[in-house]
Amino acid sequence: MGRKPEIIAFESRQQMAERVADLVEVNICAALHEKGTASLGASGGSTPADLYKTLSTRDIEWDRVAVPLVDERWVAPDLPGSNEAFIKETLRQNTAHNANIIGLWSDVETPAKGLDTACQRYGNAGEMLDVVVLGMGNDGHTASWFPHADGLADALSAETAPFAAISAKKSEVTGAYVDRLTMTLSLISRAKIICLLIAGDKKRQTLMRALEDGPVEEMPVRAILRSRPDLWICWAP
Numbered sequence: 001m002g003r004k005p006e007i008i009a010f011e012s013r014q015q016m017a018e019r020v021a022d023l024v025e026v027n028i029c030a031a032l033h034e035k036g037t038a039s040l041g042a043s044g045g046s047t048p049a050d051l052y053k054t055l056s057t058r059d060i061e062w063d064r065v066a067v068p069l070v071d072e073r074w075v076a077p078d079l080p081g082s083n084e085a086f087i088k089e090t091l092r093q094n095t096a097h098n099a100n101i102i103g104l105w106s107d108v109e110t111p112a113k114g115l116d117t118a119c120q121r122y123g124n125a126g127e128m129l130d131v132v133v134l135g136m137g138n139d140g141h142t143a144s145w146f147p148h149a150d151g152l153a154d155a156l157s158a159e160t161a162p163f164a165a166i167s168a169k170k171s172e173v174t175g176a177y178v179d180r181l182t183m184t185l186s187l188i189s190r191a192k193i194i195c196l197l198i199a200g201d202k203k204r205q206t207l208m209r210a211l212e213d214g215p216v217e218e219m220p221v222r223a224i225l226r227s228r229p230d231l232w233i234c235w236a237p
Protein backbone atom coordinates (compact mmCIF):
# COMPACT_ATOMS: atom_id res chain seq x y z
CA MET A 1 0.00 0.00 0.00
CA GLY A 2 1.22 3.49 -0.87
CA ARG A 3 1.58 6.22 1.66
CA LYS A 4 -1.68 7.88 2.78
CA PRO A 5 -1.73 11.62 3.26
CA GLU A 6 -2.07 12.91 6.81
CA ILE A 7 -4.75 15.31 7.98
CA ILE A 8 -3.81 18.29 10.12
CA ALA A 9 -6.77 19.27 12.30
CA PHE A 10 -7.08 22.82 13.59
CA GLU A 11 -9.28 24.12 16.41
CA SER A 12 -10.99 26.77 14.32
CA ARG A 13 -11.18 28.09 10.75
CA GLN A 14 -9.37 31.25 11.85
CA GLN A 15 -6.51 29.21 13.30
CA MET A 16 -6.35 27.20 10.08
CA ALA A 17 -6.20 30.42 8.04
CA GLU A 18 -3.33 31.81 10.14
CA ARG A 19 -1.22 28.64 10.10
CA VAL A 20 -1.78 27.92 6.40
CA ALA A 21 -0.92 31.57 5.67
CA ASP A 22 2.39 30.95 7.51
CA LEU A 23 3.07 27.96 5.26
CA VAL A 24 2.18 29.85 2.09
CA GLU A 25 4.16 32.93 3.13
CA VAL A 26 7.32 31.02 3.92
CA ASN A 27 7.23 29.15 0.61
CA ILE A 28 6.39 32.20 -1.49
CA CYS A 29 9.18 34.19 0.18
CA ALA A 30 11.63 31.32 -0.38
CA ALA A 31 10.68 31.21 -4.08
CA LEU A 32 11.08 35.00 -4.36
CA HIS A 33 14.48 34.75 -2.74
CA GLU A 34 15.59 31.96 -5.09
CA LYS A 35 14.06 33.07 -8.40
CA GLY A 36 12.87 36.65 -7.99
CA THR A 37 9.28 35.62 -8.79
CA ALA A 38 6.75 33.23 -7.27
CA SER A 39 3.38 31.70 -8.13
CA LEU A 40 0.37 30.83 -6.03
CA GLY A 41 -2.41 28.78 -7.64
CA ALA A 42 -5.64 29.93 -5.97
CA SER A 43 -8.95 28.07 -5.79
CA GLY A 44 -12.30 29.76 -5.56
CA GLY A 45 -15.37 28.53 -3.72
CA SER A 46 -15.68 29.98 -0.23
CA THR A 47 -13.41 28.07 2.19
CA PRO A 48 -10.18 29.97 1.40
CA ALA A 49 -11.70 33.42 2.10
CA ASP A 50 -10.09 33.74 5.55
CA LEU A 51 -6.78 32.45 4.21
CA TYR A 52 -6.71 35.02 1.40
CA LYS A 53 -7.69 37.85 3.76
CA THR A 54 -4.94 36.80 6.17
CA LEU A 55 -2.38 36.49 3.37
CA SER A 56 -3.28 39.98 2.14
CA THR A 57 -1.76 41.42 5.33
CA ARG A 58 1.50 39.48 5.13
CA ASP A 59 4.81 41.10 4.36
CA ILE A 60 5.27 39.62 0.88
CA GLU A 61 6.44 41.43 -2.28
CA TRP A 62 3.13 40.74 -3.95
CA ASP A 63 3.98 42.65 -7.11
CA ARG A 64 6.37 39.79 -7.92
CA VAL A 65 3.81 37.06 -7.20
CA ALA A 66 1.61 35.60 -9.95
CA VAL A 67 -1.72 34.31 -8.66
CA PRO A 68 -3.28 32.15 -11.40
CA LEU A 69 -6.73 30.78 -10.66
CA VAL A 70 -6.95 27.02 -10.20
CA ASP A 71 -10.37 26.97 -11.84
CA GLU A 72 -13.18 29.21 -12.99
CA ARG A 73 -16.91 29.02 -13.49
CA TRP A 74 -17.89 30.39 -16.90
CA VAL A 75 -19.28 33.69 -15.65
CA ALA A 76 -17.94 37.21 -16.14
CA PRO A 77 -16.02 38.66 -13.19
CA ASP A 78 -18.78 41.15 -12.45
CA LEU A 79 -21.36 38.42 -11.87
CA PRO A 80 -22.04 36.36 -8.73
CA GLY A 81 -20.22 33.03 -8.70
CA SER A 82 -17.02 34.28 -10.34
CA ASN A 83 -13.91 32.86 -8.69
CA GLU A 84 -11.87 35.73 -10.08
CA ALA A 85 -14.14 38.21 -8.29
CA PHE A 86 -13.93 36.20 -5.06
CA ILE A 87 -10.12 36.13 -5.13
CA LYS A 88 -9.84 39.81 -6.01
CA GLU A 89 -12.19 40.74 -3.20
CA THR A 90 -10.48 38.63 -0.53
CA LEU A 91 -6.80 38.73 -1.53
CA ARG A 92 -6.17 41.90 -3.51
CA GLN A 93 -6.07 44.41 -0.66
CA ASN A 94 -3.60 45.61 1.99
CA THR A 95 -0.05 44.50 1.08
CA ALA A 96 -1.46 42.28 -1.71
CA HIS A 97 -3.23 45.18 -3.48
CA ASN A 98 -0.87 44.70 -6.44
CA ALA A 99 -0.88 40.90 -6.63
CA ASN A 100 -0.98 39.77 -10.25
CA ILE A 101 -4.19 37.74 -10.33
CA ILE A 102 -4.44 35.75 -13.56
CA GLY A 103 -8.09 35.12 -14.42
CA LEU A 104 -9.25 32.29 -16.64
CA TRP A 105 -12.54 33.67 -17.91
CA SER A 106 -12.72 35.40 -21.27
CA ASP A 107 -15.73 36.71 -23.16
CA VAL A 108 -16.39 33.70 -25.36
CA GLU A 109 -19.30 31.27 -25.23
CA THR A 110 -17.67 28.23 -23.70
CA PRO A 111 -14.64 27.25 -21.62
CA ALA A 112 -13.38 25.17 -24.55
CA LYS A 113 -13.29 28.33 -26.67
CA GLY A 114 -11.48 30.15 -23.85
CA LEU A 115 -8.74 27.56 -23.42
CA ASP A 116 -6.15 29.21 -25.68
CA THR A 117 -6.60 32.61 -24.07
CA ALA A 118 -6.26 31.09 -20.60
CA CYS A 119 -3.06 29.30 -21.61
CA GLN A 120 -1.62 32.50 -23.13
CA ARG A 121 -2.41 34.58 -20.05
CA TYR A 122 -0.96 31.96 -17.83
CA GLY A 123 2.23 31.81 -19.92
CA ASN A 124 5.13 30.62 -17.87
CA ALA A 125 3.71 31.84 -14.59
CA GLY A 126 3.95 28.41 -13.23
CA GLU A 127 5.85 25.93 -15.27
CA MET A 128 6.13 24.64 -11.76
CA LEU A 129 3.78 26.38 -9.35
CA ASP A 130 5.31 27.19 -5.98
CA VAL A 131 2.13 26.79 -3.96
CA VAL A 132 -1.38 25.63 -4.85
CA VAL A 133 -4.42 26.02 -2.59
CA LEU A 134 -7.18 23.53 -3.31
CA GLY A 135 -10.65 23.06 -1.88
CA MET A 136 -12.94 20.05 -2.05
CA GLY A 137 -16.68 19.61 -2.51
CA ASN A 138 -18.94 17.08 -0.86
CA ASP A 139 -19.12 15.18 -4.13
CA GLY A 140 -15.36 14.55 -3.98
CA HIS A 141 -14.32 17.12 -6.60
CA THR A 142 -11.35 19.38 -6.33
CA ALA A 143 -10.39 22.18 -8.72
CA SER A 144 -13.18 21.66 -11.33
CA TRP A 145 -12.62 17.94 -11.60
CA PHE A 146 -16.23 16.92 -11.14
CA PRO A 147 -17.30 13.27 -10.93
CA HIS A 148 -17.98 11.83 -14.40
CA ALA A 149 -17.80 15.29 -16.02
CA ASP A 150 -17.18 15.75 -19.73
CA GLY A 151 -13.55 16.76 -19.98
CA LEU A 152 -12.53 14.95 -16.78
CA ALA A 153 -10.27 12.58 -18.70
CA ASP A 154 -8.45 15.58 -20.23
CA ALA A 155 -8.12 17.21 -16.82
CA LEU A 156 -6.62 14.08 -15.29
CA SER A 157 -4.53 12.91 -18.24
CA ALA A 158 -0.77 12.67 -18.02
CA GLU A 159 -0.46 15.05 -20.98
CA THR A 160 1.21 18.32 -20.13
CA ALA A 161 -1.63 20.74 -21.10
CA PRO A 162 -2.02 23.13 -18.17
CA PHE A 163 -5.80 23.63 -18.50
CA ALA A 164 -8.86 21.65 -19.51
CA ALA A 165 -12.46 22.59 -20.27
CA ILE A 166 -15.07 20.85 -18.13
CA SER A 167 -18.78 20.38 -18.49
CA ALA A 168 -20.05 18.93 -15.22
CA LYS A 169 -23.30 17.07 -14.58
CA LYS A 170 -25.64 19.51 -12.88
CA SER A 171 -25.87 18.77 -9.14
CA GLU A 172 -26.45 20.43 -5.78
CA VAL A 173 -22.72 21.09 -5.65
CA THR A 174 -22.27 22.65 -9.11
CA GLY A 175 -25.50 24.67 -8.99
CA ALA A 176 -25.84 26.52 -12.28
CA TYR A 177 -22.05 26.56 -12.76
CA VAL A 178 -21.57 23.43 -14.85
CA ASP A 179 -19.20 24.95 -17.42
CA ARG A 180 -15.71 25.38 -16.08
CA LEU A 181 -12.10 25.80 -16.99
CA THR A 182 -9.60 24.11 -14.71
CA MET A 183 -5.93 23.49 -14.10
CA THR A 184 -5.06 19.91 -14.91
CA LEU A 185 -3.64 17.21 -12.67
CA SER A 186 -0.48 17.40 -14.74
CA LEU A 187 0.06 21.05 -13.73
CA ILE A 188 -1.13 20.89 -10.14
CA SER A 189 0.74 17.72 -9.27
CA ARG A 190 4.05 19.35 -10.22
CA ALA A 191 3.58 22.16 -7.68
CA LYS A 192 6.13 22.41 -4.93
CA ILE A 193 3.58 22.68 -2.12
CA ILE A 194 -0.11 21.74 -2.28
CA CYS A 195 -2.60 22.59 0.47
CA LEU A 196 -6.06 21.05 0.47
CA LEU A 197 -8.30 23.16 2.71
CA ILE A 198 -11.48 21.65 4.03
CA ALA A 199 -13.93 22.69 6.71
CA GLY A 200 -16.77 21.00 8.55
CA ASP A 201 -17.68 17.43 9.51
CA LYS A 202 -19.41 16.56 6.28
CA LYS A 203 -16.30 17.32 4.24
CA ARG A 204 -14.17 15.36 6.67
CA GLN A 205 -16.40 12.33 6.02
CA THR A 206 -16.13 12.94 2.27
CA LEU A 207 -12.36 13.07 2.58
CA MET A 208 -12.25 9.80 4.54
CA ARG A 209 -14.18 8.14 1.70
CA ALA A 210 -11.86 9.67 -0.87
CA LEU A 211 -8.89 8.19 0.96
CA GLU A 212 -10.35 4.70 0.54
CA ASP A 213 -9.74 2.61 -2.56
CA GLY A 214 -12.15 3.37 -5.38
CA PRO A 215 -12.46 4.88 -8.84
CA VAL A 216 -11.02 8.32 -9.44
CA GLU A 217 -13.97 9.21 -11.73
CA GLU A 218 -16.33 8.90 -8.75
CA MET A 219 -14.24 11.11 -6.47
CA PRO A 220 -11.70 12.95 -8.61
CA VAL A 221 -9.93 14.48 -5.58
CA ARG A 222 -8.40 11.00 -5.35
CA ALA A 223 -6.21 11.87 -8.32
CA ILE A 224 -4.25 14.42 -6.31
CA LEU A 225 -4.41 12.48 -3.03
CA ARG A 226 -2.79 9.55 -4.81
CA SER A 227 -0.26 11.39 -6.92
CA ARG A 228 0.84 13.77 -4.14
CA PRO A 229 0.44 12.01 -0.79
CA ASP A 230 2.76 14.67 0.64
CA LEU A 231 0.07 17.36 0.20
CA TRP A 232 -1.02 19.29 3.29
CA ILE A 233 -4.60 18.39 4.13
CA CYS A 234 -5.83 21.04 6.53
CA TRP A 235 -9.16 20.65 8.27
CA ALA A 236 -11.10 22.82 10.71
CA PRO A 237 -14.57 22.24 12.21
Ligand SMILES: O=C(O)[C@H](O)[C@@H](O)[C@H](O)[C@H](O)COP(=O)(O)O
Nearest residue numbers: 043044045046047135136137143
Ligand atom coordinates in the same frame (compact mmCIF):
# COMPACT_ATOMS: atom_id res chain seq x y z
O1 LIG B 1 -15.10 26.98 -8.25
C1 LIG B 1 -15.07 26.26 -7.29
O2 LIG B 1 -16.09 25.90 -6.71
C2 LIG B 1 -13.74 25.79 -6.76
O3 LIG B 1 -12.59 26.34 -7.07
C3 LIG B 1 -13.85 24.44 -6.15
O4 LIG B 1 -12.95 23.49 -6.48
C4 LIG B 1 -13.92 24.62 -4.64
O5 LIG B 1 -12.63 24.65 -4.11
C5 LIG B 1 -14.74 23.55 -3.99
O6 LIG B 1 -15.97 23.49 -4.66
C6 LIG B 1 -15.01 23.84 -2.53
O7 LIG B 1 -15.82 24.97 -2.45
P1 LIG B 1 -16.22 25.64 -1.08
O8 LIG B 1 -14.95 26.15 -0.48
O9 LIG B 1 -17.15 26.73 -1.45
O10 LIG B 1 -16.86 24.57 -0.26
